[in-house]
Amino acid sequence: MSKPLRIFLQGLFILASGLTSGGCVRQQPRADVVIVNGADPESLDPAIITALEDYRVVPALFEGLTRIDPKTAVPIPGLAENWEVREEGTEYVFQLRPGLRWSTGEPLTADDVVFSWLRLLDPLTAADYAAQLFCVKNGEAFSTNGITDASKVGIHALDRNRVRVQLNHPVPYFLDLCASPTMAVVPRKVIETHGDRWLQVRPLPSSGSHTLEVWRLNDKLRLRKNPLYWDAANTVNSTVEFLPVGSPSTALNLYERGVVDIIWDKDLVPSELLDDLKSRPDFHAFPYIGTYFVRFNTTHPPFNDPRVRQALALAVNKRRIVERIIRGGEPVAHQLVPTGVAKHQAPDGLIPDPDAGRKLLAEAGFPQGKGFPVFQYLFDSAAGGGAKVHAKIAVELQEMWRRELGIRMELRQLEKKVYLAAQNGLDYDLSRSSWLGDYNDPNTFLDLFLSNNGNNRTGWKNARYDGLIHRANLERDDLQRSELLREAESLLVRQEAVVIPLYFYLGFQFYDGNRIEGIHGNILGMSAVRTIRNKAMEKGRDR
Amino acid sequence: MYLVRRLMGMLPVMLGISFLAFMLVRLAPGGPFDHERRPASPEIERRIREKYHLDEPLLTQYGRYLSGLIRGDLGPSLKYRNHSVSDIVIQGLPVSMTLGLCAFVFALGVGLPSGFYSAAKQGGFGDYASSLIALSGVCVPAFVVGPLLVMEFAVRKKMFPVALFESPMHLVLPTVTLGLYFSGRVSRLLREGMIAVRNAEFVMAARAKGLSDISVLFRHVFRIGVLPVVSYSGPMLADLLTGSFVVENLFQIPGIGVFMVNSSLSRDYTMIVGLVLVYAVLLLVLNLLVDVAYRWLDPRVSYE
Numbered sequence: 001m002s003k004p005l006r007i008f009l010q011g012l013f014i015l016a017s018g019l020t021s022g023g024c025v026r027q028q029p030r031a032d033v034v035i036v037n038g039a040d041p042e043s044l045d046p047a048i049i050t051a052l053e054d055y056r057v058v059p060a061l062f063e064g065l066t067r068i069d070p071k072t073a074v075p076i077p078g079l080a081e082n083w084e085v086r087e088e089g090t091e092y093v094f095q096l097r098p099g100l101r102w103s104t105g106e107p108l109t110a111d112d113v114v115f116s117w118l119r120l121l122d123p124l125t126a127a128d129y130a131a132q133l134f135c136v137k138n139g140e141a142f143s144t145n146g147i148t149d150a151s152k153v154g155i156h157a158l159d160r161n162r163v164r165v166q167l168n169h170p171v172p173y174f175l176d177l178c179a180s181p182t183m184a185v186v187p188r189k190v191i192e193t194h195g196d197r198w199l200q201v202r203p204l205p206s207s208g209s210h211t212l213e214v215w216r217l218n219d220k221l222r223l224r225k226n227p228l229y230w231d232a233a234n235t236v237n238s239t240v241e242f243l244p245v246g247s248p249s250t251a252l253n254l255y256e257r258g259v260v261d262i263i264w265d266k267d268l269v270p271s272e273l274l275d276d277l278k279s280r281p282d283f284h285a286f287p288y289i290g291t292y293f294v295r296f297n298t299t300h301p302p303f304n305d306p307r308v309r310q311a312l313a314l315a316v317n318k319r320r321i322v323e324r325i326i327r328g329g330e331p332v333a334h335q336l337v338p339t340g341v342a343k344h345q346a347p348d349g350l351i352p353d354p355d356a357g358r359k360l361l362a363e364a365g366f367p368q369g370k371g372f373p374v375f376q377y378l379f380d381s382a383a384g385g386g387a388k389v390h391a392k393i394a395v396e397l398q399e400m401w402r403r404e405l406g407i408r409m410e411l412r413q414l415e416k417k418v419y420l421a422a423q424n425g426l427d428y429d430l431s432r433s434s435w436l437g438d439y440n441d442p443n444t445f446l447d448l449f450l451s452n453n454g455n456n457r458t459g460w461k462n463a464r465y466d467g468l469i470h471r472a473n474l475e476r477d478d479l480q481r482s483e484l485l486r487e488a489e490s491l492l493v494r495q496e497a498v499v500i501p502l503y504f505y506l507g508f509q510f511y512d513g514n515r516i517e518g519i520h521g522n523i524l525g526m527s528a529v530r531t532i533r534n535k536a537m538e539k540g541r542d543r
Numbered sequence: 544m545y546l547v548r549r550l551m552g553m554l555p556v557m558l559g560i561s562f563l564a565f566m567l568v569r570l571a572p573g574g575p576f577d578h579e580r581r582p583a584s585p586e587i588e589r590r591i592r593e594k595y596h597l598d599e600p601l602l603t604q605y606g607r608y609l610s611g612l613i614r615g616d617l618g619p620s621l622k623y624r625n626h627s628v629s630d631i632v633i634q635g636l637p638v639s640m641t642l643g644l645c646a647f648v649f650a651l652g653v654g655l656p657s658g659f660y661s662a663a664k665q666g667g668f669g670d671y672a673s674s675l676i677a678l679s680g681v682c683v684p685a686f687v688v689g690p691l692l693v694m695e696f697a698v699r700k701k702m703f704p705v706a707l708f709e710s711p712m713h714l715v716l717p718t719v720t721l722g723l724y725f726s727g728r729v730s731r732l733l734r735e736g737m738i739a740v741r742n743a744e745f746v747m748a749a750r751a752k753g754l755s756d757i758s759v760l761f762r763h764v765f766r767i768g769v770l771p772v773v774s775y776s777g778p779m780l781a782d783l784l785t786g787s788f789v790v791e792n793l794f795q796i797p798g799i800g801v802f803m804v805n806s807s808l809s810r811d812y813t814m815i816v817g818l819v820l821v822y823a824v825l826l827l828v829l830n831l832l833v834d835v836a837y838r839w840l841d842p843r844v845s846y847e
Binding site for chain 2: 040042043044045048050123124126127128129130131134140143144145196197198199200216217218219220243244245246247249250253254256257259415416417418420421424434435454455
């Protein structure tokens with residue numbers, strides 16, 4: 001290296017050192033476990049989170065009355081030690097664990113639970129997920145301003161350690177809802193003092209296994225073990241860091257260099273390398289509560305005719321899409337509710353059969369596709385690997401329908417927010433769609449297509465479907481209930497073919513099983529942070 | 544006097560920019576609270592819009608925004624609802640500025656000597672070689688240069704970290720990736736600038752006085768030839784200091800460059816306007832500094 005070049009580089013280095021040590025960078029010792037979590041959490045406030053990335057972090061900070069068993073995804077006791085179900089399933093009395101405390105030392109009582117749940121419903125909180133508590137007596141009326149007196153809502157503290165919840169009707173998945181991060185218990189005093197900025201307070205009182213140490217947007221999120229958590233004896237790490245990494249190749253490089261221990265999303269590794277990565281021992285896949293499907297706008301011809309919708313569904317070679325485009329080993333889907341969801345009986349879907357499709361299309365008045373109008377397929381150009389997949393699937397569908405049915409489809413790609421607006425306004429013919437379930441029950445998928453659900457977005461209204469879902473959710477016998485749900489789902493994906501399910505999602509985690517343990521792939525994709533242990537770090541410390 | 548006049552002149556410009564930015568972002572379809580899943584009740588949607596005053600007429604909203612702005616409040620982020628735009632700018636801007644300043648020094652440190660060399664050896668092999676390198680720097684985009692540098696120096700040779708922002712070593716690859724394009728531009732501008740004045744009368748006069756070639760180039764040709772680079776430095780520095788989406792995304796640098804792009808995609812209205820204003824202030828101030836520097840470098844320039 002020539003002398004001037006060396007001097008120049010040294011100068012640059014000194015400048016950089018000065019600038020970085022001048023407050024921009026604070027180096028901390030490596031956390032026990034470092035996880036690439038995808039995009040930055042938009043919020044850590046249980047009442048307003050909606051994104052997957054937020055959902056993966058929040059349960060470690062704030063716990064609910066129940067929590068999810070990381071192995072099985074069924075609700076198990078959390079802050080509540082036990083509960084009593086009364087009045088034919090319309091009343092729950094939760095008994096909190098004795099001596100519960102916030103991470104800052106104050107006692108955690110039944111009043112905190114009542115405050116947290118009422119806050120979720122409070123119109124001033126403007127919580128997207130307030131509807132999770134609409135099943136509570138007067139919950140909906142309180143949330144939508146019908147009544148303003150909070151004491152009329154069916155959530156009450158009976159004493160310091162007991163909470164009584166009155167429901168409008170039995171809710172078979174109510175304990176699952178209680179485990180949802182949305183319904184976690186949050187610190188009243190801090191929220192009332194600091195408003196929307198309450199998460200900036202340090203030390204932040206937490207009710208979960210960890211406390212929030214650092215949260216810098218686009219930089220890192222660092223959690224530290226909460227020694228006052230009721231189950232602290234079973235928290236196996238002392239610090240955990242979540243990195244928001246936007247570029248899949250960067251995520252993989254960081255992982256390969258040992259800077260991070262876990263990547264827990266398929267979209268976070270380069271899709272071009274998926275075939276290679278899949279065969280490695282540190283690639284872990286598990287069934288996940290998500291479905292990729294195509295929506296029909298059923299409000300105008302020719303798609304208001306179920307035969308046309310069925311014809312299109314029958315002509316799709318789903319296996320080809322999964323094997324050629326998705327390539328992660330995802331199972332093809334003929335139903336909307338993914339395999340493995342609790343209390344689910346899958347109906348027969350429409351198994352691909354192009355001949356039957358052509359026959360149906362002819363019956364609907366379009367033999368060999370003649371006279372069929374040119375239609376559009378709407379999809380979004382999201383950032384990241386997902387967008388490429390949407391485009392490839394669109395092209396594949398275009399070709400399948402042209403070849404099998406002789407009909408012509410145009411592609412219409414829109415930026416994400418414009419796409420959402422078009423879908424909401426029914427300004428489309430067919431649209432790419434997907435759905436991730438909120439809780440481990442078929443209802444989290446099937447209630448989407450109720451006539452009055454804001455997420456229906458197909459224009460499809462069916463009184464029989466609504467009736468079946470309604471009856472199912474009043475049914476207390478699990479077997480009877482799943483039978484009713486099966487009938488409803490069959491109506492949705494077979495007789496009416498409002499959607500064409502393409503494949504079920506898989507969850508993906510990259511980690512070296514020799515170094516990391518206690519990470520679980522459950523159907524909700526929510527591994528408990530408290531159980532993840534880095535054996536390699538512990539060995540290093542012991543030495 | 545001149546400075547005061549210029550600074551006063553910035554106020555209406557900023558006002559205009561804030562108004563345009565505020566109104567233009569609202570023209571894009573979709574809004575900050577349109578998600579894949581909608582709240583189950585339209586009442587909740589209405590409440591959210593009301594909470595952030597999105598239900599008011601646009602002009603009222605703008606008035607509200609301005610009154611906040613005067614108090615130094617850029618408003619809450621509509622995507623990161625627990626953060627204010629000021630929080631995010633205060634946290635990210637110093638990081639982007641650190642990287643930008645390093646890249647600026649790199650761009651000048653590499654671009655000026657290479658441009659000078661090219662001009663001195665005009666038409667020779669050295670000129671062509673140096674110009675070719677400078678042009679490649681300009682033509683090859685950061686999203687190609689960055690991954691190549693990472694592949695070679697971080698993944699294969701393990702000389703530098705692959706990403707993150709934790710030590711000066713973490714800054715090396717992003718600095719080069721970000722600065723390369725600008726160093727190419729600087730090199731080309733200096734070369735053209737110097738060649739243009741090489742045969743000017745005052746240069747002839749200097750030569751006639753018997754000054755050596757090298758001292759004519761340094762003391763006379765360079766001083767005027769560098770003016771295009773000085774003009775370019777204002778916008779260049781503003782660009783560099785406000786971060787780059789590609790570089791910050793690739794190296795996972797916690798600056799504001801990523802927000803510049805993502806806030807538009809997520810329709811985070813307050814964040815977009817806030818970042819536009821930060822960029823505008825930097826651009827205006829730096830351009831003012833450029834004009835002052837002009838005066839100092841070129842005695843022929845007068846602002847009175």
